[in-house]
Amino acid sequence: MVSREYAGDLVGDLAGLLFHKDRRAAAERYNTIFAEPAFDLDWWDAAKDPGKRAYERYLQLLPRISACDIATDLRELVALHEQATVVDTHLGALLTVQINLVLGTLLEATSNSEVEAAKQELLEGSAVGAYILTELGHGSDLPGLETTATFDPADGGSFVIHTPTATAIKYMPTTAAPPVPGVARFGIVFARLIVDGVKQGNYPFLVRLVDRDGTIRPGITIRPMPEKPAIGMDNSLTRFDHVRVGREALVSHTGTTIDDDGRLNAPISRDNQVWRAIARVRLGRLCISAMAAAISRAALSVALQHATQRDIPSMDGGRIALADLRAHNARLLEVAADTYVASAAVELAIDAFENAGDDEHANEITDLVSLTKYLTTTTALGVTSEVRDRLGAQGMFAHNRIVEFRALRDAAATAEGDSYVIALQAAYRRMIAWENPAHGRPGASAEVCDTDSPEAWLDWLNARETYLQRRARETYDTTAGSRQERWDRAGNVALEAAAAGTANHAARALADRAQQLPEPARQVAEDLVVLFAVRQAIAHSGALLFDGPLPKLGRSLIEIREELLARLAPHLGAIVEAFELPPTLVRSGFGTGSETFVTKHSAALNNS
Template sequence: MTPPVSADLSRLLFDGRYEQTHQDLHELLLDPVFDPREGLTMAEAGRLAYERSRAVHAGLERPREILADPWRLFALAEWPSLVDVSTFSLLMVHYNLAFGTVVEHGARDDLKDLFDELDRLDSFSPYMATELGYGNNVAALRTEAVYDAGTGTFVLNTPDALAQKYMSYSGFQDIPKLAVVMARLKADGRDHGVFPFLVRISDRDGLRPGVHAAPCPEKPVQGLDNGLTWFDHVRVPRRNLLHGDMGGFDENGVFRPAAGNQRKRFLRAMSRILPGRLCVSSAATGAGRAAVYIALRYAARRLTNAPGRNDLPVIEYRSHQLALFTALAKTYAMTLLLNHAKREFTGAPRDAVPAGLGDLVSITKALATWEMTEVVATCRERCGAQGIFSVNRIADYGSLLQGLVTAEGDNQVLLATTAGQIIARGGDGAEDGAEPDTAPDPRGRSLRDPAFLVAALRHRERELLRAARAAMADDSGDRTYFEAWNGTINSGLEMARARGVRIALECFTAAVDAARDETARAALGLLAALYGLTEVRRAADWLLARGVLTAEQVERLPVEADALCAEIRPYADTLTDGFNLSPELLRAPIAADDYVAAFQRRTGAFGPAAARPAEGG
């Protein structure tokens, strides 16, 4: 039976949904198909990811059912990457981006055969939006689909090298692929903007006529078949246009776009990007939790020398604690922030996404993937040489995070865009940056007080926002809009990050209050204080200059962090138990109870007979 404290932490981390939404995914990954395999070429590793993706598909409900429950989709994003980062990528592209687009914009009787084909995973569905010359400005992409009224088909064509589809999965040319291709719809001499089309790019005999592909260079760890893809006057049936409510053909065969401008229709066509950002964040936080779990288990068992003794677990060093417990605190904070964003997303209307929700999801994606990148790097380093081996997982998570930082919108561009939108919306009070915000009085305040830490971070966020708005509104001089924004962008980025950090700490303190078990509440309270203290320490110069911290408090920040680590140490195992992970799932030798025996079994080099582990040990 799960101890009450671990069950309570699991309830908070998985938003009370572990048993009904996550547990079968955990159990599915115990299948031997997910056992580590070494010595594979990159192509073999990529084909294994396709095999594993089919195993996941076979073990779960149909994709259409998963898409109907966003919580289930987010869970699917969270687990497979723990044992194969490439499997996560394939599943998310197929389920969310590609098939999700078909469900939202092409669930029609005349497409039922193709719909069912993708639902059965008879064909994988790459998502082809990004072009070699057009990344974040996808609305400007150049691939075109020109309607031929005489044949009732679209002619899909790549006009030049910059318009080649980039990074989508087209390298394994004998795997059946039915892609969602974003292309510029042209009909009756008019450009109607970017729409999604279903295009069969390959079958078991190879690429279809008119479809060309070349593999991208190899990436570390992930052996997927990313490629450059281009089209040479490929005929696409009219029915394969996924127009949804964005337009359609009238009884005379004339294309009629829906009301509104091209940008509005384009954003509607790209509707799977928003849940995709939550999927990416789910994978990032899942990898962060797994990395911390592995690193802390290893640190508790890895013996080292210390003054006066030679058998001290490395976790007893305060330097090791500060690194790993800070990583643990960030992982909890980002998981709780993500849960908040998921709740807001699932509770919002699908047809009109509120601006505040878009801000929250984008900030969560950027902050979670950046923070987990740092967490995974810290865990890898603290595991020493063992952290380098793929079999111990953490290095592979680092490769995953490098991709997630870019996926569904490059973080820096995404956060800058979000900051610009927040600044441009204006406001009429201190809450939204229109007026100076009163700084909290630091005198007599404890550096562990969550209310004080939240107030300090909120003040910084609001003042950064107010200053950014004032800078943009300053009409003195002869500045272009770009010059004004270019001079504000870095402070805007810092403001958007500050907002995410403040919301994360608020979610963390709410979780402390929501804990039912006294031990869980105590452990969470210490960890929340460490997270808040870490972020206040990051901005200590700004806070000191504005009187939010005293000089004495700034000097005490590192002392207080060390003291918190000492108090967190007895709860370390308890806090990671809430992750619902196990050595059996992760199959990382250094996460085992006896990491030496596990590592020797993995290498097959048992050494001296006296050191040979017992059978079954």
């Protein structure tokens, strides 16, 4: 039976395992804001015009937060994205653009009258922004952007923003007129700077798009895209026809300017120039990684509400709650283990970013964030799919959130760089940089891997990563042909290696932190780590059969898994409640206390 009485502070101990204390404090503050009536919604009306509702909620949120402080504090920024996403996935998606990408870029830019005016309008809610990067023909290949910003020295100097080809049409959300009256729109448009006929790389330019009365500025064509089901983001096609903007529209964080003689001053460094120009995208990837982990936690929170309220006939007579049924709680425990590891991966990425200092633009940080996004979005896909099925008919409705969580996961997999593509890019760099730590066949620990040997399982995860890295590099080095042909042969294994490494390091971090916990939290945490490793072994051992490291076993993986599930089943409630997502945050058709989904549905019918 799932226990509702926890020894000691099991929930608090597990929450401390998952989240940094500063992040927990920030989340609690945001939870207080989102519990206010302004963010409440009758569950029966949950699916009505979510895109417009997100803008309305964003404008209600602005005066309640210190947006500038949040945009410059990584843990505050991540916590806001996580909690807002749980409240309203559409609001969470909107915040990634407004607070991180747009406001963050303006705060980092060298101050001038254009920047200060846009910043003031954004903070007071009289305008919203757009981050206009991706083009119809250019997604993750950012150096290939075709939109141009040509410097014209005549009449004091200006830039001419232009879309030269059909593939250069901008293909981004939040460029059209906002769905709320009286709010203007400006964009931070990324274009190839051309000075005196010489291409200088991609730079951001501040461009006014739509006036407060909804009028689109001259030279700009914007057409909203058809609906994106279940995610209220207003994507549009945007084209610029020789749109002229002033010299102060160039908003480089390095203070780049064009002087009176037409010379480029303080250009963005050519070393990793694209990433330096779009520095906020890397932060955006980290926020989206956290959002994906948050929706995994939120989906499990809804699943626990459902499992404790829904009962079925027991084979022993009477009725049994789904939460106490092994066939049900086992599936939730398995994806809960994945969710704990994904959450730990986000914490590792935040720590690495904070400790990077002046080296935050290094490829190592980019790759870590990219692979974290790949892990968390892949995990969220598995979690939301599992939970949707476990909820049965209840899982199909927007008011129970799972379809919205799944839709956000799908959007997150593409936003700020396609998760698969950027993971491949990171895997390639890791493969090329990899150095063989030892010769011969990698072996796991000599210790038997069982329910109470987390170190042996961690050794096996490490051995698997090493083996895959070796196989990828050997395949690349021994394949004849061009670089593309060699990568085509090695790419799949290299991605497996990089993904295994991300999961391996996150599981290790989780296990290390578990050692600091009192009982029974330490045992529960270690059981979750071992369950994760067992699931990895079941899923991937087939690929290791010829010459790879297999875990040393004294009994079958199935027996080990079943024992772990039996040990963890009584703690399912605590494992999920450690996510610290109160019902006032995860609003759904499931009630709390004496209010259940049955009483809520009955009341809705009576009030019809």
